[in-house]
Amino acid sequence: MKKSTRYAKAGEVERNWVLIDAEGATLGRLATKAAMILRGKNKPQYTPNADTGDFVVIVNADKVVLTGNKADQKRYWRYSGYLGGLKFESFREAMAKHPERVIEHAVKGMLPKTTLGRAQGMKLKVYAGPEHPHAAQNPTQIDWRA
Template identity: 45%
Template structure:
């Protein structure tokens, strides 16, 4: 087996403040760091990405009239089990889900993509529990 897959790479921690940032543009940058595309050793089949902490998820913005027209759907699997929730309602109820849904759509749809998504930490406010890690603040 390839030794590159077994090695633990030097993973760094990045802190991103989502206050007044646009959802799609922020998600693209976060995905870039989760996949490890900013590193020289990047290969699509090797997981060398970093950890990303997102704070102030409740204050994220979207452009245009999407705050009223954008809906998120989920289905229970039973007939009549379709649930629909608007962006405005979801940002009040669970703002983490909005960012996670956006980033999940940009990551690879395989086991490596799920490992990358596990390194994403999203918090509603300023306070987070990863103070012990050495974090690099990304100004976007």
């Protein structure tokens, strides 16, 4: 009798909510953990072409750190499409203005650049402080180091 590979369908995936505390976390290591959970690579029914991932809530985004001199040297850029419309800001400036976007940028850079990747990125919720409005979903807290 031949065994066949089982693939997850879109409607039969059970989605959980995961809470990650980013206090003292290294940005890249936190982002890889969050991206793995968003894609569902931590589950046995992972299917590359289906969204099998969980929702991820990250709190204390304003307390994330970088190693070495990257806090001074790392720059984020955006381009308006017009001449002279290229704008830069350093990591420190970005953390002072909008620390949520720094983590979102790091995690979304680790997701696929497809419709599936954008759908997986929608399941990421980042908050600068320790409070979040997703208590009703009863998220399970995990350690980003594990």
